[in-house]
Amino acid sequence: MINRILFILWLIGTSYSSLATPQTPxxxxxxxxxxxxxxxxxxxLPEKSRQVRTIFSFIHTACWRGYIGYWQLSDQKLYLTGLVSCSFERKDTLSLATLFGDQSKDGxxxxxWFSGELVCANGQLIRYFDDQSIYQFETVYGCSQGRVTGKETFDNRKTTVSRYETEPEELRxxxxxxxxxKTLPVLPADSTVRVFVKIIGNASGSSPKAAVIKSAGAVWDNEAIRVIAMLPSWSANYRRGKFWPFAWNMPVLFSKANxxxxxQKSN
Incomplete structure (x- = not known):
């Protein structure tokens, strides 16, 4: 299950839904x-990829591998057709002959060497994550030694986005x-009780469940869980056409200030 940790930034009122910078595909x-x-x-090909990084000598937080690879599927075979630096200003290119010698033919x-999955995104972007953004459709090509062995397309359009997840002030x-x-103990002005909870969504995007991951005592824990369960909606994420379990960790802060x-708005 994917965890999105809100602990520190939630305390200072800033939203932060991902700890990693989205990577350029x-x-x-x-x-x-x-x-x-x-x-x-x-x-x-670890040695080749390291060589590319050395030549380009440019690393960006949005492109840790240091390059953007251009590929082609032709006659059910996978080909590398180009390598470009992640520098959005220079856009340096690297001759494939420099890297592969006479293995490079007709550019x-x-x-x-590649056996695995080619995961392609198409359709509209629904959710923006680090390296797992959700698009309307995903197409996955299975490859063995550079040859396509299968293809499957998945529909992620059941993904829904709740404002309570994307707008921290709405959630607060x-x-x-x-x-x-009125049912809770009165706290001193300088005192804060913190209950750390995990918000767990469901496939329908309806009211979530909550679980305590750091207790402050039954009175506080139970109230935190009760209130979160009242949320009218929570995001439902789908990948490869299936519900993608996703949890948010956050503190519920019981304080005089809050x-x-x-x-007064509820009583």
Whole structure:
């Protein structure tokens, strides 16, 4: 299950749904159409990929591998057709002959070293994650020694995005305005009780479940779980056509400040 940790930034009121910078995908050309490729076949040749990084000598947080590979599927075979630096200013290119010698023919190299999956995204972008962004459709090509052995397309359009996940202030407002403050112990002005919970969505995108991952005592734990279960919706993510379990970890902060700011709205 994918964890999105909100601990520190939630305390200071800043949203942060991913700890990694989204990675620039490779490109795959099929019958003249170009698709985003979230597989990186050159990384199956560690010495070659290191050599490319050395030559380009440019690493970016959005492109740790240091290059963008251009690939082509032709006659059920995979070919490498180009390598471009991740520098968005220079866009340096590398001759395939420099890297592969006489294996480079007619400006391309047969990728007979690659066995695995080619994961292509197509359709509209639904959700933006680090290296696992969700698009309307995913097409997965199975390859063995550079030859296509199978193809399957998946429909991810059942993915829904809840504003309570993407808009932190909406989530805060809902939680703290629905806490039954009058049933809880009165806290000193400088005191905060923290209950760390995991919010767990479901396939329908309806009200989530919650589980305590760091307790503050039964009174506080039970109220945190009760309120989160009242959320009218939570995001439902689909990958490869199936529900993709996804959890958010976050603190529910019981404090006088939150009680004064939000509490009067519910009672």
């Amino acid at each position: 490779d490109r795959l050309v099929i019958e003249g159409d170009t698709f985003l490729l979230y597989s990186h076949p050159l990384e199956f 391309k190299v047969a990728a007979d 407002r809902f939680i703290y305005s629905h806490i039954d403050w 009680r004064l700011r939000y509490g």
